Amino acid sequence: MSISPLLTGLTGKLPELRALYEDLHAHPELSFEEERTAALVAARLREQGWEVTERVGGTGVVGVLANGADGADGADGDSPVVLLRADMDALPVREETGLPYASRNDGVMHACGHDMHVAWLLGATGQLAAVRDGWRGTVVAVFQPAEEVGGAPKMLADGFAERFPRPDVCLAQHVAAAPAGLVGTRAGALMAGADSMRVTLFGRGGHGSTPEATVDPVVLAAAVVMRLQTVVSREVGAGQQAVVTVGSIHGGTKENIIPDSVELKINVRSATAVVRERVLAAVERIVRAEAAASAAPKEPEIVPIDSFPVTHNDPAATEAVQTALAAEFPGLTFELTSPIPNSEDFGAFGTALGAPSVFWFVGGADHQLFADVDLEALVRDGIPPQIPSNHSPRFAPVPEPTIETGVRALLAAAGHWLAP
Numbered sequence: 001m002s003i004s005p006l007l008t009g010l011t012g013k014l015p016e017l018r019a020l021y022e023d024l025h026a027h028p029e030l031s032f033e034e035e036r037t038a039a040l041v042a043a044r045l046r047e048q049g050w051e052v053t054e055r056v057g058g059t060g061v062v063g064v065l066a067n068g069a070d071g072a073d074g075a076d077g078d079s080p081v082v083l084l085r086a087d088m089d090a091l092p093v094r095e096e097t098g099l100p101y102a103s104r105n106d107g108v109m110h111a112c113g114h115d116m117h118v119a120w121l122l123g124a125t126g127q128l129a130a131v132r133d134g135w136r137g138t139v140v141a142v143f144q145p146a147e148e149v150g151g152a153p154k155m156l157a158d159g160f161a162e163r164f165p166r167p168d169v170c171l172a173q174h175v176a177a178a179p180a181g182l183v184g185t186r187a188g189a190l191m192a193g194a195d196s197m198r199v200t201l202f203g204r205g206g207h208g209s210t211p212e213a214t215v216d217p218v219v220l221a222a223a224v225v226m227r228l229q230t231v232v233s234r235e236v237g238a239g240q241q242a243v244v245t246v247g248s249i250h251g252g253t254k255e256n257i258i259p260d261s262v263e264l265k266i267n268v269r270s271a272t273a274v275v276r277e278r279v280l281a282a283v284e285r286i287v288r289a290e291a292a293a294s295a296a297p298k299e300p301e302i303v304p305i306d307s308f309p310v311t312h313n314d315p316a317a318t319e320a321v322q323t324a325l326a327a328e329f330p331g332l333t334f335e336l337t338s339p340i341p342n343s344e345d346f347g348a349f350g351t352a353l354g355a356p357s358v359f360w361f362v363g364g365a366d367h368q369l370f371a372d373v374d375l376e377a378l379v380r381d382g383i384p385p386q387i388p389s390n391h392s393p394r395f396a397p398v399p400e401p402t403i404e405t406g407v408r409a410l411l412a413a414a415g416h417w418l419a420p
Helices: 010-026 035-048 114-130 151-157 217-235 273-293 315-328 347-353 375-381 399-418
Strands: 051-056 060-067 081-087 137-144 169-179 183-185 188-191 193-202 242-251 261-270 301-308 311-313 333-335 357-365
Touching: 010 035, 010 114, 010 399, 035 051, 035 060, 035 114, 035 137, 060 114, 060 151, 081 114, 081 347, 081 399, 114 137, 114 169, 114 399, 137 151, 137 399, 151 347, 169 347, 169 399, 183 315, 193 217, 193 273, 217 242, 217 261, 217 273, 242 273, 261 273, 311 315, 311 357, 315 333, 315 357, 315 399, 347 357, 357 399
Parallel strands: 081 137, 081 169, 169 357, 183 333
Antiparallel strands: 051 060, 060 137, 183 357, 188 311, 193 261, 193 301, 242 261
């Protein structure tokens, strides 16, 4: 369908949406602490005319708007249901962007762009509420907490399927460190699955001057970290995808005290179930073997933190979304050639609710950063390393045209199912 009617008045609302985005960026909140953000979202949805439910799965907010034929309140019996999702949480990152609207919460930053996602979805919900004669059906707008630590399963466990209309399709998008205005995705596997774990290595503490009387868990931890680097290089095939990252090490209190234990936090990314099992088994084998080699007095503890499945785009639904996006953004769409190692929990909604899902990316980086990079090279080689990417303290999407692009993309994709 043409989404022109749904865009009525959008241009005039862009300054307000930009102010909203800058406010969200300046007030980031960590996972399951999104109290201010959730309250703002709920208030905006009510002002727009949505039925609002708060505190779903913690700090989640869900808005429902049913629209029958000719813009009448309430949905027809056979009308489609579309779920649109935005995540809200920020990261424990100290911002280094220098923006006038930089984070006011020291050590917390919207370094992954979830503030942009909230602005996009509130922009789309505002248009859907204002232009009732441009669509038919029911929209479930999901503002999810804690995407970084598995908030989607928490919302689902809070009776989501019983409390809200069951969707015919689930749609979501993510800002990326690609040129602003570009929109892209692929059918099938889009993003890797992720597994995180907490590993505690045990030693026997003592004085730094007599290490022979101790079992040093710091040295043990160093050996584990270095040996883990061989998992991908020596146990995963060149045509396969996996990443092993040790993102956190904590142990000890003073330079001349050997501690009793050290804690590691490890993250594994994998694109297939076979590679996932192989890598996870290798990580456990190495942790236990290095502990034995160091004569550790106690077996290491390996505790799972969270696990996200591979993000899978339904082929038929993806084709429909790609067609809609290509019509809305001629010459500005691209197709990824392979899955990327980032991970998401959005797919949990489609899996649990029995609905196809589609996830895509919207570029948000300043075009000047890509002066010497063409689109074909970008798709083939990925984002150049000099470009601040998601989770960087310097990650800063440009508001224009990123805000408008994201709102239009959501409306274009949803419009395939909501055609009147």
